[in-house]
Amino acid sequence: MFSIFRRKKSGGVESTQVRPAEQSGADPLEQRLARTRSSLGGLFSLIRGADAIDEELIEEIETTLLTADMGITATTRIIDRLREGIKRGIVAEPDQVLPAVQAELYDLIEPCEQFLAINPEKKPFVILMVGVNGVGKTTTIGKLARRYLDEGKSVMLAAGDTFRAAAVEQLKAWGERNGVAVVSQQSGADSAAVIFDALHSAKSRGVDVLIADTAGRLHTQGHLMQELSKVKRVMQKIDAEAPHETMLVVDAGTGQNALAQAREFNAAVSLSGITVTKLDGTARGGVMFAIAAELGIPIRFIGVGETAADLRPFDAGTFVHAILPVESTD
Numbered sequence: 001m002f003s004i005f006r007r008k009k010s011g012g013v014e015s016t017q018v019r020p021a022e023q024s025g026a027d028p029l030e031q032r033l034a035r036t037r038s039s040l041g042g043l044f045s046l047i048r049g050a051d052a053i054d055e056e057l058i059e060e061i062e063t064t065l066l067t068a069d070m071g072i073t074a075t076t077r078i079i080d081r082l083r084e085g086i087k088r089g090i091v092a093e094p095d096q097v098l099p100a101v102q103a104e105l106y107d108l109i110e111p112c113e114q115f116l117a118i119n120p121e122k123k124p125f126v127i128l129m130v131g132v133n134g135v136g137k138t139t140t141i142g143k144l145a146r147r148y149l150d151e152g153k154s155v156m157l158a159a160g161d162t163f164r165a166a167a168v169e170q171l172k173a174w175g176e177r178n179g180v181a182v183v184s185q186q187s188g189a190d191s192a193a194v195i196f197d198a199l200h201s202a203k204s205r206g207v208d209v210l211i212a213d214t215a216g217r218l219h220t221q222g223h224l225m226q227e228l229s230k231v232k233r234v235m236q237k238i239d240a241e242a243p244h245e246t247m248l249v250v251d252a253g254t255g256q257n258a259l260a261q262a263r264e265f266n267a268a269v270s271l272s273g274i275t276v277t278k279l280d281g282t283a284r285g286g287v288m289f290a291i292a293a294e295l296g297i298p299i300r301f302i303g304v305g306e307t308a309a310d311l312r313p314f315d316a317g318t319f320v321h322a323i324l325p326v327e328s329t330d
């Protein structure tokens with residue numbers, strides 16, 4: 001068990017239990033996030049080597065956070081609040097610094113822990129997946145479909161990435177392997193039309209969840225971004241509330257680019273959730289905090305590998321503990 005310090009409004013220190021890792025013993029998430037954890041690992045030696053909390057120490061902490069891709073907004077917030085804690089005497093000894101940083105990381109990202117609930121009254125519940133090429137949209141669709149099938153829900157997929165024949169084939173092959181209907185047309189077809197057909201069909205068949213793929217696009221390609229708005233408008237002819245989730249997929253390994261994508265896609269199609277993939281194999285997991293600090297959009301899932309089990313609902317306490325495993329003494 002571990003706890004995270006949180007400063008009460010009164011200025012006292014309150015200790016909040018954070019949910020421990022799903023299993024006792026080795027936490028597999030810690031292993032998957034090993035590279036991001038090692039990018040923050042320098043904090044331990046910094047603190048161990050410090051006899052007192054001084055300006056140099058704070059600056060080195062700041063540099064470490066920036067190096068882990070947390071971005072300016074998140075880093076500034078964490079450092080400002082750390083300084084405040086020091087000023088108020090809440091953080092008085094070097095060994096109180098890391099629990100304080102951990103608590104700030106948690107406070108920053110916890111509001112983004114908002115699990116995606118499938119409202120059974122929306123039939124189908126429509127998830128529109130958006131994002132640039134190669135981030136893991138189609139893979140994430142397969143993982144999500146697996147999750148909902150395992151929960152006993154019926155699932156249909158829409159092959160809305162009509163730009164590349166391979167993309168339609170990738171989704172169809174997945175659907176065949178898993179016995180899931182995939183609505184598609186030949187490549188080059190109008191993406192909005194494919195998704196419209198799929199929604200129509202899912203509605204008449206009483207399907208629980210419809211997940212729509214879309215072509216990867218650069219956030220700088222204005223006409224393609226407009227096409228996404230069209231996809232939404234066309235869907236709303238059938239269901240005025242669809243899509244019920246507009247989920248951006250970003251690749252953590254792209255660091256601050258992922259933040260830029262989130263900003264642009266949010267401006268163009270108003271995101272309701274984000275999935276951050278490829279957190280395994282990158283040291284840039286700090287971008288999660290950059291997204292939280294700047295956009296505050298719910299982080300629904302994290303991808304930590306290529307299998308279905310590697311898509312996990314985002315849990316702030318487990319995540320923060322996995323990248324900065326500080327055991328506090330209280």
Ligand SMILES: Nc1nc2c(ncn2[C@@H]2O[C@H](COP(=O)(O)OP(=O)(O)O)[C@@H](O)[C@H]2O)c(=O)[nH]1
Nearest residue numbers: 133134135136137138139277278303304305306
């Ligand atoms: N290591 C790792 N690879 C992933 C993850 N998510 C997706 N990928 C890989 O990323 C590549 C691109 O994925 P794809 O779904 O085709 O991206 P799309 O272009 O956005 O549809 C594939 O090789 C996936 O296996 C993840 O969480 N971890």
Ligand SMILES: [Mg+2]
Nearest residue numbers: 137138161167
């Ligand atoms: Mg794809």
